[in-house]
Amino acid sequence: MSSADDLDEREPPSPSDNGINEMTSEMASSPGPFRNALLSKAAQTHKLRKLRAPSKCRECDSLVVFQGAECEECSLACHKKCLETLAIQCGHKKLHGRLHLFGVDFTLAAKNNPDGIPFIIKKCTSEIENRALNIKGIYRVNGAKSRVEKLCQAFENGKDLVELSDLYPHDISNVLKLYLRQLPEPLILFRHYNEFIGLAKESQQVNTEEVDGPGTEKPHLSIELNRIIFKIRDVLKQLPRAHYNTLQFLIRHLCRVAEKQEENKMTASNLGIIFGPTLIKPRQTDAEVSLSSLVDYPYQARIVELLILHSGKIFDLSLSPLSASPPAGESSPFELKGTNFSAEDKEQHLKRHSKSLVDIKELCLRFLRKSHQSTVFKRGRNQLFANRITV
Numbered sequence: 001m002s003s004a005d006d007l008d009e010r011e012p013p014s015p016s017d018n019g020i021n022e023m024t025s026e027m028a029s030s031p032g033p034f035r036n037a038l039l040s041k042a043a044q045t046h047k048l049r050k051l052r053a054p055s056k057c058r059e060c061d062s063l064v065v066f067q068g069a070e071c072e073e074c075s076l077a078c079h080k081k082c083l084e085t086l087a088i089q090c091g092h093k094k095l096h097g098r099l100h101l102f103g104v105d106f107t108l109a110a111k112n113n114p115d116g117i118p119f120i121i122k123k124c125t126s127e128i129e130n131r132a133l134n135i136k137g138i139y140r141v142n143g144a145k146s147r148v149e150k151l152c153q154a155f156e157n158g159k160d161l162v163e164l165s166d167l168y169p170h171d172i173s174n175v176l177k178l179y180l181r182q183l184p185e186p187l188i189l190f191r192h193y194n195e196f197i198g199l200a201k202e203s204q205q206v207n208t209e210e211v212d213g214p215g216t217e218k219p220h221l222s223i224e225l226n227r228i229i230f231k232i233r234d235v236l237k238q239l240p241r242a243h244y245n246t247l248q249f250l251i252r253h254l255c256r257v258a259e260k261q262e263e264n265k266m267t268a269s270n271l272g273i274i275f276g277p278t279l280i281k282p283r284q285t286d287a288e289v290s291l292s293s294l295v296d297y298p299y300q301a302r303i304v305e306l307l308i309l310h311s312g313k314i315f316d317l318s319l320s321p322l323s324a325s326p327p328a329g330e331s332s333p334f335e336l337k338g339t340n341f342s343a344e345d346k347e348q349h350l351k352r353h354s355k356s357l358v359d360i361k362e363l364c365l366r367f368l369r370k371s372h373q374s375t376v377f378k379r380g381r382n383q384l385f386a387n388r389i390t391v
Contacts, residue, residue: 042163043078043086046071058157059086059150087151087167088158101156103182107242116242117249119160124176125253132169133256134263139274143171151175180250180278187247188280188303192235196280199235200299203228203306232306233314247279248315251307258308268308269301276300 051068059082067080074090101109101120110116132138142148148171154162155175164172180187188196206225236244254271261267280300307314 038084040084040086040163041166042089043083045090045163046074046076047090048072048083051077057082058088059154061153061157085150087154087162087164089161089163101159102152102179103184106183106185106187106246107240110242110246116245118179118246120155120179121176121246121250123160123162123164124172124179125250127164127167127172128169128176129253129256132173133260135169136263136265138169138257138264138266139173139177140266140270141170143168143174147171148174148178152178177274177278180275186279186281187239187243187250188236189239189243190281190283192238193280193282195235196232196303197296197299199228199231200302200306203302204299229306229310229313232303233316236314247307250279251311251315254304254308255311268305271308272301272303272305276302276304279304 046069048069049072051064051070054063054065055068055070055077056062057064057068057079058076059078062079064077064079068077069080069083070077071090075094076088076090078086106118109118113119128138147168151162151167151171152175203225206222206228236247239247254268254275257264257266258268258271277297277300280303282296
């Protein structure tokens with residue numbers, strides 16, 4: 001579970017450390033054979049009865065023969081003792097088989113989502129934004145290994161039915177990092193690695209003032225840094241739509257984390273150190289590549305830092321709406337054919353471009369006036385000089 005981007009500061013384990021939801025387990029209030037059992041919040045959503053036939057426990061993944069429970073609605077099977085830590089809610093229909101989620105090609109995970117963003121990324125980031133943006137060291141501090149492994153298993157067994165409200169925030173952030181880290185190919189594809197590393201090296205040579213915070217754009221950024229930022233944007237346009245949408249979604253989330261840096265101590269630079277080697281890495285073919293990737297760590301971090309600090313310029317909402325996406329991998333995020341904008345989006349889009357056109361028109365008029373005044377002045381001066389010679 002550990003990796004180069006994980007530091008050794010860890011969250012203390014729960015007092016009993018027997019499972020995910022144990023600290024918030026409550027006595028079951030509904031009648032039935034398990035009315036006196038301790039049930040997690042997720043377990044309380046099931047209509048439980050005694051297990052009728054041996055089955056595999058969806059919580060601990062071992063065989064249940066005696067002292068088992070099953071849900072009458074979704075057929076989930078579980079040990080009685082595992083009801084205390086069960087994280088899968090009832091979906092009120094038969095629960096599907098186990099899903100292979102971690103280490104699976106990204107296009108397979110994205111194809112079942114209209115916008116191409118895997119459910120595990122949405123669910124984890126949503127929970128972190130709801131209650132963990134102010135927690136010191138979020139994404140830097142690791143969760144407990146045993147709880148993280150159980151949560152990964154819960155996602156594969158229950159998919160989007162996993163209940164996260166009882167869990168430690170560091171466990172949730174650890175699972176998200178683990179999912180991204182185990183992708184066979186990162187969100188920023190292997191073929192763009194060298195180009196991004198080159199841009200990161202160029203950006204470190206540019207002398208510019210520090211930016212106030214994530215997503216802020218300052219007019220005094222140097223021309224060279226602006227060129228690098230727009231080059232990054234152009235390269236990202238080449239990503240498949242699912243990769244682009246997911247990267248944009250994740251970077252916006254990291255911007256919200258960085259906005260609370262005074263409380264959580266997670267600056268754009270710190271987040272870059274953690275997510276850089278995960279989002280952009282070379283194809284691992286031999287020992288030499290591994291060594292070069294170690295040397296490139298600062299540049300991987302720099303790219304993610306730039307994505308966070310300049311997300312407003314790099315990800316243009318008017319050109320890449322997440323609401324209307326074709327199937328994953330079929331087109332670029334900037335092909336707007338068939339895109340449905342809302343009335344408000346259209347109005348903002350038109351206002352933005354109208355304002356730009358007005359500004360351009362005013363600049364042209366000012367230039368023409370100055371040119372005209374200069375020409376008139378020169379003509380008048382020449383005429384006066386000619387009159388003097390004639391006299």
